[in-house]
Amino acid sequence: MRTALAWSSPLDVPADDVAQIGHLLAGAARAVADEVRLRAARLPEDDGRRLFAELILQEADGRLSQPCTSLNRVHNRARLIRALYERLDRLQAAVPDEAAAASP
Template identity: 65%
Template sequence: MLRPDDYEQVGLLLAGAARAVADDVRALAGRLPEDDGRRLFAEFVVGQADDCLARPSRTLLRGRDRARTLRALYERLDRLQGTAPGAEATTTASP
């Protein structure tokens, strides 16, 4: 079992990674047409991530939520890569 400070530290690391991936997802989704379902779903996933990252992460459950959020963002990023014009040149995060 970790100490509360350790959970918070892990949460901060996950939040930093999630924010970086969310930025990439936003950039790729922004290159798609506004009525494209992939863009709409990406915007939804990023919105959910923003909500999760706004809450402090001082427990195992919150840390787990952030890890799931990061995984969802990477899944969305994987699906968007190669679908938007110029997608290869804009992504900075890597799995």
């Protein structure tokens, strides 16, 4: 992810690789989003942390529905993964692993 964000020029990445990198980043983002979704679902519906997580997940769904055809979109996917991990960290503090595993 850091490497993707470090690329500053489209010349840094062969054009044929951009779509493949975007695809890999999308897979990683979906995996983290699934975990965020799982953790957020265990919080009360009116909990601000859950509401914020749901907003981030909506944004993620929108971004991931677009094809990754440019270095700018690769950067956006890398930033999305970072935002999802930040949200996951906060939700893990709110919903410990034992509670997440015990809930149906």
